[in-house]
Amino acid sequence: MRKKKILITAHSMEIGGIERSLVGLLDVIDYERYDVDLLLFSRKGELLPFVNERCTVLPQIAQCATMLEPIRDVLLHGHVLLASARLLSRARMHFKYKAVSDSQRADAMGYALLQSHWDASVRFMPPLRGEYDAAISFMWPHHYVAQKVQAKKKFAWIHTDFTMMDMDKEKDARIWSQFDRIAAVSDECGAAFLQVYPQFRDKLVTIENILPQSFVRKSAAEFEPQEMQGEGYRLLSVGRFCFAKAFDRAAKVSRILKDRGVPFCWYIVGYGGGEAQLRAQIADSGVEDCFVLLGKKSNPYPYMAACDLYLQPSRYEGKAVTVREAQMLARPVLITDFKTARSQVRDGFDAVIAPQDETALADAIESLLRDEDLRKTLSENTKTADYSNTAEIEKIYSLIEE
Numbered sequence: 001m002r003k004k005k006i007l008i009t010a011h012s013m014e015i016g017g018i019e020r021s022l023v024g025l026l027d028v029i030d031y032e033r034y035d036v037d038l039l040l041f042s043r044k045g046e047l048l049p050f051v052n053e054r055c056t057v058l059p060q061i062a063q064c065a066t067m068l069e070p071i072r073d074v075l076l077h078g079h080v081l082l083a084s085a086r087l088l089s090r091a092r093m094h095f096k097y098k099a100v101s102d103s104q105r106a107d108a109m110g111y112a113l114l115q116s117h118w119d120a121s122v123r124f125m126p127p128l129r130g131e132y133d134a135a136i137s138f139m140w141p142h143h144y145v146a147q148k149v150q151a152k153k154k155f156a157w158i159h160t161d162f163t164m165m166d167m168d169k170e171k172d173a174r175i176w177s178q179f180d181r182i183a184a185v186s187d188e189c190g191a192a193f194l195q196v197y198p199q200f201r202d203k204l205v206t207i208e209n210i211l212p213q214s215f216v217r218k219s220a221a222e223f224e225p226q227e228m229q230g231e232g233y234r235l236l237s238v239g240r241f242c243f244a245k246a247f248d249r250a251a252k253v254s255r256i257l258k259d260r261g262v263p264f265c266w267y268i269v270g271y272g273g274g275e276a277q278l279r280a281q282i283a284d285s286g287v288e289d290c291f292v293l294l295g296k297k298s299n300p301y302p303y304m305a306a307c308d309l310y311l312q313p314s315r316y317e318g319k320a321v322t323v324r325e326a327q328m329l330a331r332p333v334l335i336t337d338f339k340t341a342r343s344q345v346r347d348g349f350d351a352v353i354a355p356q357d358e359t360a361l362a363d364a365i366e367s368l369l370r371d372e373d374l375r376k377t378l379s380e381n382t383k384t385a386d387y388s389n390t391a392e393i394e395k396i397y398s399l400i401e402e
Contacts, residue, residue, distance in 0.1 A: 009135070017322055133153065
């Protein structure tokens with residue numbers, strides 16, 4: 001019987017929760033049944049060596065790679081049309097958001113700008129050669145698979161809360177309409193999507209993130225992080241420096257905890273364009289001694305294993321992969337009450353859900369730190385669960401075969 005050909009696309013294999021869930025997906029696919037090609041718009045990233053060796057990583061398409069490069073570099077590489085398209089779309093977005101304050105503009109226009117860049121640029125990208133039985137666009141925006149890939153079936157993934165995304169909904173709907181199925185990483189994530197795009201209800205299906213549990217646990221044992229040897233409780237968060245992850249607010253919460261005399265240090269493993277603003281917030285809050293940016297780590301798992309409490313202070317999420325990874329390592333977890341939080345954890349069983357308000361969040365963190373028995377219970381309860389979700393691959397097979 002002929003193997004079916006599957007294409008999966010993603011931006012790159014830079015460190016991130018979506019990328020780590022992609023590693024998990026590629027590890028559990030049945031390569032006896034399917035030939036799998038992976039197209040990365042930028043063929044790089046710390047997680048690239050962990051892509052399953054039976055998956056074929058396609059050559060980089062130069063025009064697609066420009067979407068992850070500064071406009072100056074796009075010009076230097078001779079892609080004048082692509083650079084011009086992005087310059088024009090950036091100008092339109094700055095005009096649209098000119099009334100938004102400088103401190104808020106980057107967050108307000110982030111998704112809209114990315115969408116606008118793809119709207120303007122995809123026409124200058126070459127189509128992918130060949131035809132596939134199924135094509136999976138694993139990361140938004142989904143323009144390339146929608147318009148430049150030939151496949152009998154096309155699927156697109158949702159990893160975030162679409163009620164929080166500011167963009168041209170009408171243009172975005174035209175892209176979604178070109179997919180046969182739309183996969184949300186949780187029921188709540190899908191429900192949020194339907195609030196914005198109710199017309200796609202019949203296309204929506206829930207497929208949980210598939211995570212490489214054995215890889216996470218093995219990686220966690222590779223070393224003991226020397227940066228986390230200080231006094232007091234060791235708190236940890238992992239993520240990009242962006243509005244959604246709310247590390248700026250976490251710095252303010254640290255100020256409250258410090259004023260109360262709680263002995264702690266809150267470590268952040270991550271990177272991103274919001275680093276300068278985050279460092280400014282840390283300085284303004286006067287918490288340089290107890291709120292520490294550790295930077296980008298190719299292996300964040302030893303840091304997770306070493307913490308006394310894993311924190312996810314996000315304003316919104318689809319489903320935070322880092323929370324699942326911390327639970328795989330039997331860490332007690334506290335997350336904020338973002339819209340999809342109850343699809344993420346069982347409050348009081350394997351994590352605590354805390355209010356978004358800064359003072360109330362500080363109260364919840366302090367209470368959990370003081371309650372050693374509850375932290376032990378949360379940790380023990382994680383050991384009874386399988387957070388890898390490997391059975392979810394059957395849902396993907398069903399989409400391909402239906």
